Amino acid sequence: MSVKIKDLAKQLNLSVATISKALKDSHEISPETKQRVFELAKKLNYTPNPYASSLRKRSSKTIAVVLPEVADSFFSLAINGIESVAQEKGYHVLIYLTHESFEREEAILKEFQSGRVDGILISVSGETRSSDHIKEVITAGMPLVFFDRVCEDVETAKIITNDFESSYTATCHLLKAGCKKIAYLSTSSALSINNKRMEGYKQAVADSGIKEKTTRIVSCDSNTEGNYKIIFELLKNKNRPDGLIASVEKLTTPIYLACESLKLSIPREIKLVSFTNLQAALILNPTLTTITQPAFEMGKAAAAVLFKSLEKTNFNLKKETVIVPSVLDARNSSKN
Amino acid sequence: MSVKIKDLAKQLNLSVATISKALKDSHEISPETKQRVFELAKKLNYTPNPYASSLRKRSSKTIAVVLPEVADSFFSLAINGIESVAQEKGYHVLIYLTHESFEREEAILKEFQSGRVDGILISVSGETRSSDHIKEVITAGMPLVFFDRVCEDVETAKIITNDFESSYTATCHLLKAGCKKIAYLSTSSALSINNKRMEGYKQAVADSGIKEKTTRIVSCDSNTEGNYKIIFELLKNKNRPDGLIASVEKLTTPIYLACESLKLSIPREIKLVSFTNLQAALILNPTLTTITQPAFEMGKAAAAVLFKSLEKTNFNLKKETVIVPSVLDARNSSKN
DNA sequence: CTGAAAGCGCTAACAA
DNA sequence: TTGTTAGCGCTTTCAG
Numbered sequence: 201m202s203v204k205i206k207d208l209a210k211q212l213n214l215s216v217a218t219i220s221k222a223l224k225d226s227h228e229i230s231p232e233t234k235q236r237v238f239e240l241a242k243k244l245n246y247t248p249n250p251y252a253s254s255l256r257k258r259s260s261k262t263i264a265v266v267l268p269e270v271a272d273s274f275f276s277l278a279i280n281g282i283e284s285v286a287q288e289k290g291y292h293v294l295i296y297l298t299h300e301s302f303e304r305e306e307a308i309l310k311e312f313q314s315g316r317v318d319g320i321l322i323s324v325s326g327e328t329r330s331s332d333h334i335k336e337v338i339t340a341g342m343p344l345v346f347f348d349r350v351c352e353d354v355e356t357a358k359i360i361t362n363d364f365e366s367s368y369t370a371t372c373h374l375l376k377a378g379c380k381k382i383a384y385l386s387t388s389s390a391l392s393i394n395n396k397r398m399e400g401y402k403q404a405v406a407d408s409g410i411k412e413k414t415t416r417i418v419s420c421d422s423n424t425e426g427n428y429k430i431i432f433e434l435l436k437n438k439n440r441p442d443g444l445i446a447s448v449e450k451l452t453t454p455i456y457l458a459c460e461s462l463k464l465s466i467p468r469e470i471k472l473v474s475f476t477n478l479q480a481a482l483i484l485n486p487t488l489t490t491i492t493q494p495a496f497e498m499g500k501a502a503a504a505v506l507f508k509s510l511e512k513t514n515f516n517l518k519k520e521t522v523i524v525p526s527v528l529d530a531r532n533s534s535k536n
Numbered sequence: 537m538s539v540k541i542k543d544l545a546k547q548l549n550l551s552v553a554t555i556s557k558a559l560k561d562s563h564e565i566s567p568e569t570k571q572r573v574f575e576l577a578k579k580l581n582y583t584p585n586p587y588a589s590s591l592r593k594r595s596s597k598t599i600a601v602v603l604p605e606v607a608d609s610f611f612s613l614a615i616n617g618i619e620s621v622a623q624e625k626g627y628h629v630l631i632y633l634t635h636e637s638f639e640r641e642e643a644i645l646k647e648f649q650s651g652r653v654d655g656i657l658i659s660v661s662g663e664t665r666s667s668d669h670i671k672e673v674i675t676a677g678m679p680l681v682f683f684d685r686v687c688e689d690v691e692t693a694k695i696i697t698n699d700f701e702s703s704y705t706a707t708c709h710l711l712k713a714g715c716k717k718i719a720y721l722s723t724s725s726a727l728s729i730n731n732k733r734m735e736g737y738k739q740a741v742a743d744s745g746i747k748e749k750t751t752r753i754v755s756c757d758s759n760t761e762g763n764y765k766i767i768f769e770l771l772k773n774k775n776r777p778d779g780l781i782a783s784v785e786k787l788t789t790p791i792y793l794a795c796e797s798l799k800l801s802i803p804r805e806i807k808l809v810s811f812t813n814l815q816a817a818l819i820l821n822p823t824l825t826t827i828t829q830p831a832f833e834m835g836k837a838a839a840a841v842l843f844k845s846l847e848k849t850n851f852n853l854k855k856e857t858v859i860v861p862s863v864l865d866a867r868n869s870s871k872n
Numbered sequence: 873c874t875g876a877a878a879g880c881g882c883t884a885a886c887a888a
Numbered sequence: 889t890t891g892t893t894a895g896c897g898c899t900t901t902c903a904g
Binding site: 220 | 884
């Protein structure tokens with residue numbers, strides 16, 4: 201096996217306690233001994249056993265990140281953000297994917313009762329209808345912060361973006377571009393972010409000057425092909441919408457494809473805004489107007505808040521809600 | 537604190553040893569006691585402390601995944617693949633990003649000497665020129681498998697795709713479409729996958745029927761804007777190439793943008809193939825011909841091999857090299 | 873079938 | 889400034 205404190209102690213004729221303290225640069229140890237300890241440790245390539253230390257200190261220096269999936273650009277960027285601050289703070293990050301399954305999410309959260317992690321960052325699955333599993337782990341004393349997909353009814357830190365406003369803005373943007381019949385393409389209606397986006401859309405239509413204040417909400421909760429069909433049906437109708445809001449990234453491809461099949465010209469016949477961080481928005485034809493979410497920043501912010509609560513005992517997560525605004529990047533898909 | 541074996545023991549008037557065995561469904565324990573133990577454990581919501589168990593058993597049931605970044609679609613999909621098999625096997629996955637820095641990679645690997653993880657999955661950084669840090673951890677007895685970006689000179693399992701052939705195929709594809717002057721856009725020349733791709737390209741040009749067997753390799757190792765400039769300069773030249781091979785996903789956007797600025801028509805004036813898994817390839821204009829890598833499968837395969845070596849003592853990682861082939865998806869960007 | 877006891881490697885009182 | 893000692897919670901001989 202690898203070298204341990206005991207080995208260092210033996211070689212230097214010191215006690216394990218002394219070595220342990222020296223390694224942490226404790227002030228109770230003389231500079232000379234520290235020096236000797238450091239040198240030998242380096243020479244023998246000593247690396248402390250993290251599990252022994254975790255067991256003893258009841259803290260693991262690791263956090264968990266629970267995500268639905270790491271498929272779209274949002275979560276990829278968020279992970280980068282989280283990891284960057286974790287690395288800086290010397291924390292390790294365990295990653296768990298729910299694959300949008302509520303059962304998995306429950307099982308994963310339950311395991312955290314064990315003390316494996318010091319804190320949790322979570323973006324809930326689209327199927328999550330109850331938040332008992334989350335409340336339970338919080339009640340057990342575990343710091344938890346939501347990001348992006350939150351449970352409204354759980355009192356803890358939430359890092360979100362301005363979903364309502366973004367959607368409101370997007371809708372107004374389309375209205376201003378001349379759209380009269382805007383459809384909102386939704387998924388995972390259980391998610392609060394989705395509801396907020398939907399509400400923003402509804403509100404904007406209600407506030408608009410157009411006579412026919414009808415809203416059209418189309419549920420697209422399927423795989424790419426399934427969504428393609430749904431959108432195709434929607435658009436081939438002669439009473440089709442003249443504006444579309446794609447509430448999630450994965451709807452973008454089927455929309456473009458459906459328009460292409462139907463020879464619908466974007467933006468002449470139908471205008472489009474998508475919620476996405478895809479860099480490729482710049483090179484689509486036409487270039488895609490997006491609501492760009494601050495994914496990296498949200499990841500960073502979530503991690504930052506969690507670490508603050510881990511480092512300060514008197515820090516109350518309940519009071520922390522950070523809203524990092526999204527921006528509308530107007531491009532050709534919504535041009536007048 | 538949470539409930540532990542001792543608590544169960546007390547309540548049931550049994551010893552901790554008995555509880556421990558019962559919980560693992562050991563045959564030395566009577567069915568009745570097991571029953572009682574299971575029930576109480578469930579009732580009290582007992583979750584074993586993983587660190588105590590890791591310390592004792594010298595195994596952590598966790599693996600590390602070391603990646604350059606999780607920005608592009610390849611690594612996102614790979615993580616999904618890895619996580620899916622890890623979850624199935626009951627393993628936890630720690631994620632570490634090197635951000636393409638060799639120093640970070642070294643530091644991260646060094647920490648693994650501590651026994652924090654049972655095995656490692658790694659795709660090396662673009663700056664990694666030496667493999668000593670990797671050999672060291674393997675020598676210390678740690679199972680390690682490379683995926684995608686490997687170190688040729690390290691003897692251990694490697695999950696790769698057919699980079700040479702893919703590039704060869706891509707080049708032939710462009711030649712067949714009529715290209716006479718194909719340029720290869722490269723990054724991170726230290727990486728073996730990049731060299732293989734480059735070699736495939738060179739070989740294809742050499743094997744081709746064209747008289748002027750000149751190859752043109754353009755180094756694009758910068759951020760998006762920097763790469764845009766490099767590509768712009770390349771294409772504005774009157775002796776510009778008529779075919780382009782983008783060896784990595786992130787070059788796609790600057791290429792399309794540069795062509796647009798220069799009013800170069802794809803594929804009429806310049807044809808293009810990219811190494812990418814972007815779903816948006818389908819909706820670019822023109823649609824993008826891609827070498828699509830089996831990212832998810834490679835992640836799965838890498839994890840599968842690692843777990844095999846973790847489960848069977850007589851399994852030799854050195855002999856394991858899996859090649860999961862990429863496919864050429866011909867679309868309009870390379871049409872004749 | 874059950875239990876006593878040792879110990880994984882480290883930390884933190886407390887003593888010297 | 890250094891050392892002794894008692895665990896952290898669990899697993900695993902070995903005895904009963």
